[in-house]
Structure formats: structure tokens, C-alpha cells
Amino acid sequence: MASPTVPPPPPQPARSTNLNQVHLDPLPQSVFTLPQTAQLEALYTIIRNKETSRGDFLFYSDRIIRLLVEEGLNHLPVVAKTVETPTGAIYNGLAFEGKICGVSILRAGEAMEAGLREVCRSVRIGKILIQRDEETALPKLFYSKFPQDIASRYVLLLDPMLATGGSAMKAVEVLKEHGVPEERIIFINLVAAPEGLKAFCTKFPTLKVITGWIDEGLNDKAYIIPGLGDFGERRYCV
Amino acid sequence: MPDEFMKISESLSTTQPFNVSDSPTLPTLQPKKNTVLISHGRPPWYSEDGHRISDAFVIGVAGGSGSGKTHVAREIIRKLGSVPTVTILSQDSFYKYLEPEEQALAHANKHDFDHPSALDLDLFSKCLADLKHCKQSNIPVYSFAQHQRLPEKKYLYGATIIIAEGIMALVDPALRDLYDLKVFVQCDSDLMLARRLRRDVKERGRDVNGILDQYLRYVKPSYDNFVRPTSKYADIIVPGSNNSVAIDLICTHIRQKFDERTNKFRPKIAIPHLHFTSLSGTSTLESVEDLDLTILPQTPQIQGILTILRDKTCPRQDFIFFSDRLSTILVEHAFQHLPYIPWTVTTPVGVDSTGKKLDAQYLCGVVIQRSGGALEKGFKRVINTVPLGSMLIQSDSKSAEPLLLQANLPLYVRLRHLAEDTYVFVLDAQIGTAAAAFMSIRVLLDHGIREDHIVFVTFLVARGGGVSILRQAFPLMKIVCAAVDETMQEGWLEGYKGEGNPEGVGRKVWLMKPGMGQIGDRYYL
Numbered sequence: 001m002a003s004p005t006v007p008p009p010p011p012q013p014a015r016s017t018n019l020n021q022v023h024l025d026p027l028p029q030s031v032f033t034l035p036q037t038a039q040l041e042a043l044y045t046i047i048r049n050k051e052t053s054r055g056d057f058l059f060y061s062d063r064i065i066r067l068l069v070e071e072g073l074n075h076l077p078v079v080a081k082t083v084e085t086p087t088g089a090i091y092n093g094l095a096f097e098g099k100i101c102g103v104s105i106l107r108a109g110e111a112m113e114a115g116l117r118e119v120c121r122s123v124r125i126g127k128i129l130i131q132r133d134e135e136t137a138l139p140k141l142f143y144s145k146f147p148q149d150i151a152s153r154y155v156l157l158l159d160p161m162l163a164t165g166g167s168a169m170k171a172v173e174v175l176k177e178h179g180v181p182e183e184r185i186i187f188i189n190l191v192a193a194p195e196g197l198k199a200f201c202t203k204f205p206t207l208k209v210i211t212g213w214i215d216e217g218l219n220d221k222a223y224i225i226p227g228l229g230d231f232g233e234r235r236y237c238v
Numbered sequence: 239m240p241d242e243f244m245k246i247s248e249s250l251s252t253t254q255p256f257n258v259s260d261s262p263t264l265p266t267l268q269p270k271k272n273t274v275l276i277s278h279g280r281p282p283w284y285s286e287d288g289h290r291i292s293d294a295f296v297i298g299v300a301g302g303s304g305s306g307k308t309h310v311a312r313e314i315i316r317k318l319g320s321v322p323t324v325t326i327l328s329q330d331s332f333y334k335y336l337e338p339e340e341q342a343l344a345h346a347n348k349h350d351f352d353h354p355s356a357l358d359l360d361l362f363s364k365c366l367a368d369l370k371h372c373k374q375s376n377i378p379v380y381s382f383a384q385h386q387r388l389p390e391k392k393y394l395y396g397a398t399i400i401i402a403e404g405i406m407a408l409v410d411p412a413l414r415d416l417y418d419l420k421v422f423v424q425c426d427s428d429l430m431l432a433r434r435l436r437r438d439v440k441e442r443g444r445d446v447n448g449i450l451d452q453y454l455r456y457v458k459p460s461y462d463n464f465v466r467p468t469s470k471y472a473d474i475i476v477p478g479s480n481n482s483v484a485i486d487l488i489c490t491h492i493r494q495k496f497d498e499r500t501n502k503f504r505p506k507i508a509i510p511h512l513h514f515t516s517l518s519g520t521s522t523l524e525s526v527e528d529l530d531l532t533i534l535p536q537t538p539q540i541q542g543i544l545t546i547l548r549d550k551t552c553p554r555q556d557f558i559f560f561s562d563r564l565s566t567i568l569v570e571h572a573f574q575h576l577p578y579i580p581w582t583v584t585t586p587v588g589v590d591s592t593g594k595k596l597d598a599q600y601l602c603g604v605v606i607q608r609s610g611g612a613l614e615k616g617f618k619r620v621i622n623t624v625p626l627g628s629m630l631i632q633s634d635s636k637s638a639e640p641l642l643l644q645a646n647l648p649l650y651v652r653l654r655h656l657a658e659d660t661y662v663f664v665l666d667a668q669i670g671t672a673a674a675a676f677m678s679i680r681v682l683l684d685h686g687i688r689e690d691h692i693v694f695v696t697f698l699v700a701r702g703g704g705v706s707i708l709r710q711a712f713p714l715m716k717i718v719c720a721a722v723d724e725t726m727q728e729g730w731l732e733g734y735k736g737e738g739n740p741e742g743v744g745r746k747v748w749l750m751k752p753g754m755g756q757i758g759d760r761y762y763l
Contacts, residue, residue, distance in 0.1 A: 037573075037574050038574070038578035038594050039570075039573040039574055039576070039578065039596075041578070041593045041594040042578055042581075042593065042594040042595055042596050044593055045581050045583055045591070045593025045594055045595060048583055048585045048591050048593065049583035049584070049585070050583070050584055050585055050586040051583070051584075059622055063570070063619075063620060066566065066570075066619070067570060070539060070567060073538075073539050074537045074538050074539050076538070078538040078541070078542055081545055083545055083548055083549035083550070083551075084549070084550055084551075085548045085549070085550055085751075085752040085753055085754065085755060086550040086753070086754070086755025086756070086760070087727075087749045087750065087751055087752065087753045087755055089751040089752035089753065090752065091545065091548045091549075091752040093541055093542070093544060093545025093548065094538055094541040094542045094545055095542060095545060096542050118563075118566075118619070119563060121559055219587070223587050224587070225587060225589050226585045226587060226589040226590070226591035227585055227586075227587050227589070228585055228586065229585060229586025229587060230586070234586070
């Protein structure tokens with residue numbers, strides 16, 4: 001049975017024409033972005049708008065998160081698989097390989113869990129709390145709880161905002177301490193500042209980053225510009 | 239078709255009884271005059287090129303008040319038996335809007351409702367013309383209790399036979415031009431008066447003096463001056479009583495006209511290269527590029543999901559989960575076909591950011607039942623605020639022709655002036671023979687939706703199937719799919735004994751290969 005004639009799979013790095021390169025050129029090799037469609041831009045415009053209601057913020061950020069998770073999963077390995085269809089035909093397809101788990105960086109990362117579970121049914125999710133140490137001004141691990149066999153899993157690390165990249169980098173260090181190799185971590189991120197992204201990718205060059213949008217940069221208070229405010233705050237509190 | 243298969247859905251609140259001012263609280267006993275009858279669904283009313291091949295068959299029935307017009311109309315429908323959809327359109331809906339002083343006269347029983355000028359005949363012929371040309375029509379609703387045209391409208395669409403009845407049905411030349419058959423119900427004046435007396439006393443609780451007064455002042459002169467002279471336009475004069483022979487003759491005529499309009503549609507488009515030459519004029523199959531499909535990028539995840547869905551051993555819970563996931567991705571992907579405009583917002587950080595905004599004024603979805611329901615969850619995950627209508631299109635158990643059983647459409651589609659600016663996502667599980675897709679697109683176009691505003695979202699398209707005919711007929715519509723399958727294969731389905739198929743006759747079916755099997759069954763059963 002001939003397999004369907006369809007265009008070859010574009011692996012989606014979308015490096016040729018990428019709005020994100022306006023603020024970070026060239027993109028680090030390990031960074032992948034979503035296809036830069038008008039529709040994605042429209043989704044971002046809604047969640048950036050400070051007038052957007054909490055209900056809309058939830059709904060539209062969930063849509064972006066789902067797209068990001070779908071894109072992240074494309075970097076997991078697959079194996080060839082042949083199945084028989086209900087019409088009695090043979091189909092040469094692919095099967096997913098390897099176990100995964102999610103790890104969310106508290107608090108904003110938790111907002112991405114619902115989107116993750118919509119795409120990966122009943123996936124295990126670990127948590128990690130990192131805060132700035134008042135004395136040293138460095139990110140410090142306060143709490144972490146992972147699945148026991150995390151070292152044998154692919155890890156989707158969830159944090160919507162990447163500003164300086166301090167807590168994300170700390171989280172990766174913690175995961176590595178738990179035996180997860182860098183190349184089995186996929187960092188899923190909604191909005192990144194070029195400074196933080198550059199630092200992150202320089203430190204972990206084999207760790208794949210899926211980011212939805214790379215913004216202009218940081219202001220003097222280390223907020224992402226134009227950004228969308230405090231993601232966790234808008235999602236849970238305002 | 240036996241009578242038990244005839245479903246009668248009465249109109250909502252179209253015609254209230256003729257209540258007079260001194261007894262406004264009487265119960266409503268008069269049968270509703272505007273009626274839509276549905277029997278076994280509407281077969282294709284268009285050909286393979288996408289164009290309409292036949293108008294609805296329109297019958298005008300005129301005659302004096304109490305002559306038995308409604309009876310004749312209902313007998314025609316009853317004797318026709320298995321007609322697809324019939325609408326009876328009553329002239330009563332088209333009484334004009336009354337000014338306050340006219341309304342007061344009406345309540346005092348002093349407004350002449352029996353004069354042609356009391357009716358909005360222009361609107362009547364406009365609505366009837368729309369229905370005849372298979373468009374939707376939103377007809378006015380007149381309340382006799384309030385003696386006023388009500389603000390609401392009644393939506394009508396999809397009749398194959400329309401019966402327009404009313405005393406003035408043959409008065410207006412524009413109306414007369416629309417009829418395929420003109421019937422005048424001829425009845426003795428004394429018989430008509432006797433029927434009117436009995437009806438108004440029994441059903442409307444009015445007193446005899448009032449009835450006679452009204453009869454002499456308005457009804458009789460109107461009949462003599464306006465109604466009876468129009469009998470000369472009639473093709474057939476039917477007696478007001480003992481008229482079963484005349485009605486039989488009318489039905490024979492209609493059936494004959496109908497057989498002439500039948501189009502065996504599905505067998506021709508199912509595997510087109512057997513019947514047609516292709517777009518490029520050769521007899522080879524269309525290439526995928528010619529079909530202008532928007533296919534999901536075949537990423538590892540998409541291929542993995544498709545493998546799970548195609549596997550015949552896939553458990554139902556997995557089938558549902560991965561259908562929902564795939565439909566979400568598909569609907570997201572389909573959004574690229576909508577227009578966007580620049581939009582600047584201020585972020586909570588206090589900085590302006592210029593992005594984009596959806597520029598579709600109206601957006602809605604239409605699910606083709608049953609298997610299109612497998613994409614409904616995905617649609618709602620992506621768009622949570624827009625109306626989602628449905629169409630039930632089923633294959634006739636004998637002829638395999640697609641039949642439109644129900645069209646439950648969003649308001650944006652029903653109202654023609656909004657339809658022009660509306661984008662519609664049509665959801666169906668696959669385009670195989672394309673018969674259901676064809677019918678649903680035709681319904682939307684009939685309503686005034688622009689072809690390039692239709693986005694058809696589906697899991698699978700069969701390259702060797704009806705999609706090439708569909709594409710040829712509707713070059714501007716967008717088709718978004720997850721994968722393209724190679725072939726359609728003809729098969730034979732053993733009939734099961736049941737509704738409309740008492741002998742259990744088998745019929746031709748078409749299978750998509752490799753396909754996903756019966757998606758509706760796998761998702762729902």
C-alpha cells in the first residue's frame with residue numbers, strides 16, 4: 001500500500017523568515033519558535049493587552065500553550081509502526097517512543113499544566129519552586145518534587161516568561177542533579193527576552209528551547225518589554 | 239413512503255386566530271397556517287458543477303374565504319406522500335404594518351383586511367422568489383390578536399415544494415409569475431358563508447351579527463371585485479367540495495415534474511475519474527497541488543496521531559482523545575485563512591505593542607452530523623464564543639444519495655445581510671465521495687455566504703474521491719485536512735432491514751483507503 005503523497009515534514013524551525021530574529025539574530029541553534037502566522041500574532045496581541053479580561057487571558061494563553069506543547073513534543077523520538085486500518089488496508093506510520101513528564105516552575109509554570117494535560121493525557125508533573133535569595137540576590141531552590149524515575153524520562157520544563165533566565169537555569173541545574181541529561185530536557189516558554197535566552201542557550205547548548213515569541217528586551221526593573229506583565233499574577237490573581 | 243415516516247413540524251407562532259376586539263382572550267383553535275413538512279430528507283438540488291439545477295416547485299392556491307384552500311393544500315401534500323420538504327406559505331403573514339389609528343380601527347372590526355392594499359404583496363413575492371430560488375427567507379409574523387406585524391421573523395429554507403395560499407394569491411402579477419401551477423378553489427358563495435359562519439362561531443367565538451356585518455361590508459365585495467376575477471389566471475379550477483379527483487390530477491402532474499428533475503448525483507462524483515475527465519483535461523487523477531488543499535505539516539506528532547487513529551485495534555477512549563487533539567490542531571491551522579489587521583495595545587508594563595487582530599466580523603461553525611461531531615471539541619477549544627450550527631446529512635438507504643434531513647444554522651447564516659460578512663468553518667470527519675461536503679457548501683451558498691469565506695475542516699481527504707469535483711465546483715473555498723489518502727474503493731453494503739428499507743436491500747458504498755474506518759461510529763458508538 002503506497003503511503004499518502006503529502007509534502008515532506010517541515011521541521012518547523014522557521015529560521016528563514018522569522019519575526020523573532022528582529023530581536024535576536026542569529027537565533028541559537030537550540031531555539032525553535034512557532035510558525036510566525038498572523039493568527040499567532042493576534043493571539044499574542046490579545047494576551048499582551050492590559051485591557052484583556054482574565055477569562056480571555058486564560059483562554060487565549062491556553063491556546064498558545066497548546067501550540068507550544070504540540071511543537072515541543074515534535075522533538076521527542078518516534079519509531080516506525082505499521083497498522084491495519086478498519087478498511088483492511090495497511091498503513092505505515094509512526095509510534096511515540098519514550099516516557100515523558102512535565103516539570104513546572106512555580107508559580108507561573110503551573111498555568112501551563114492544563115494545556116500540557118490536554119495534549120498529553122494524565123502525564124506526570126513535577127514541581128519546582130525557585131526564588132531569589134535576599135542576601136545573595138541569586139536564585140535559590142526552595143522546593144522540588146519529581147516523579148521517582150525522572151532520570152529515565154524526557155522532561156518538558158514549563159515556564160511562561162524567560163526574563164533574565166536565572167530561575168530557568170537554576171531549574172535545569174536541579175534537574176541535572178536528579179540525573180536528567182541536558183539533551184533530554186525541552187524548555188517550553190511563552191515569551192523570552194533576548195538577553196535571558198542567550199544566556200540560557202550558552203549555558204545549555206544541547207537543551208532545546210521552544211519559545212512562542214522573542215521580545216525586545218528587558219527594562220531597568222528586569223521586566224520583559226513589551227511583554228505581558230506578570231503572567232502568574234494575571235492568570236491567578238487579577 | 240408510509241405515513242409514519244412523515245414528521246410534521248408546525249411553525250412556531252406565525253398565525254394567531256382572528257380574534258375580534260370584544261373577545262381578545264379566546265383560546266387559539268385555528269390550525270397554524272404556515273407549515274413545514276419534512277418527510278425523508280431533501281435530495282441534491284444541484285449538479286456536479288455546483289450550480290442549482292432546479293427551482294422549488296411553487297403552487298399558488300387562491301379562492302374565496304372559506305372555499306377550502308387550506309384543505310386543498312393539505313390534501314395535495316398528503317397524497318404526494320414521499321415528497322422531501324414542503325412549505326405552506328400563507329398570505330396572512332404578509333398583512334402590512336398598521337399605524338396606531340389603523341390598529342384602533344382593526345380592533346373595532348372596521349379595518350378592511352379583504353382589500354389587496356391591506357397586504358404587502360411586494361414583500362410576499364420577494365419572499366416567495368427567494369424560496370423558489372432555494373434561498374432562505376425570513377418572513378414576517380403577523381399577530382391577529384394584536385392586529386400588528388410582530389418584530390420577529392420566521393426563518394424558512396430548503397423547501398422542494400412551496401404552496402402559497404390566500405384569497406389574493408393570484409392577484410399580483412409578480413406573484414403569478416412565480417407559480418409553476420396556479421389553482422383556484424371555486425365554491426358557492428352560500429357554502430363559503432356557511433363555512434365561515436360555523437368556523438367563526440365555533441372556533442373564534444364571535445356572534446352571528448358581527449360576522450354577517452363583516453361579510454357584507456368587506457368579504458363579499460372583495461370576493462366579487464378582486465378574488466373571483468383572478469380565477470381566469472388559474473391552470474386548474476378545483477371545486478370547493480368533493481374534489482379528490484382534481485387533487486389526484488394535480489399530484490400526478492407534480493410527480494411527473496419531479497421525476498424530470500431527479501439527478502443521480504453520488505455515483506457520478508464518488509470516484510470521478512471513472513466518469514469525468516480531470517481539470518487538466520486528461521483522464522489521470524488530480525495531483526494534490528491541483529486540489530489546493532491546506533494540509534497540516536506532517537510532523538512526527540501528526541504522523542503518530544494519525545497512526546493511532548488509523549489502527550483498527552485503537553481503543554475507543556484513545557480514539558476520542560486523539561481525535562480531539564487532532565481536531566484542535568486542525569482548527570488552529572484553519573485560522574490562517576481568516577483575515578487580520580494591525581492592532582496596537584498597551585501592555586501591563588506600560589509599553590505599546592503593535593500586533594494583529596482578527597478582522598472577521600462574523601464567524602461561526604457548522605458541524606455535519608454525525609461524524610463531523612468528532613471535530614466539535616477541537617473547535618470549541620479554539621473558539622469558545624461563536625455559534626456552532628449543524629446539518630444532518632444522511633445517505634438514502636436505497637439510492638445512497640445524500641439527503642438533507644435537518645439544517646440548524648447560526649443566525650449569521652440565516653440572515654442574508656449578515657451572511658455576506660460571515661466566515662463559516664464547516665466540520666466533517668472526511669471528504670470521501672464529497673457528497674455531504676457538496677451539499678453543505680451548497681446550503682451555505684444558498685444563504686448568501688461567500689465561497690471564499692468557507693473553510694472546510696476535515697481529518698482526511700481521498701485524492702481519488704469526490705474532492706476533485708468539489709474543488710472544480712467551488713474553487714475558492716478553503717479545505718484544511720490532516721492527511722490525504724490515495725484511493726476510494728467501491729464496495730457493497732448489505733442492507734439492514736429498517737426504516738424505509740423493509741426488504742433489507744443492499745447498496746453501494748465507497749471506502750477510503752487506507753482511511754480511518756467509520757469515524758462517526760468509532761467516536762460515538
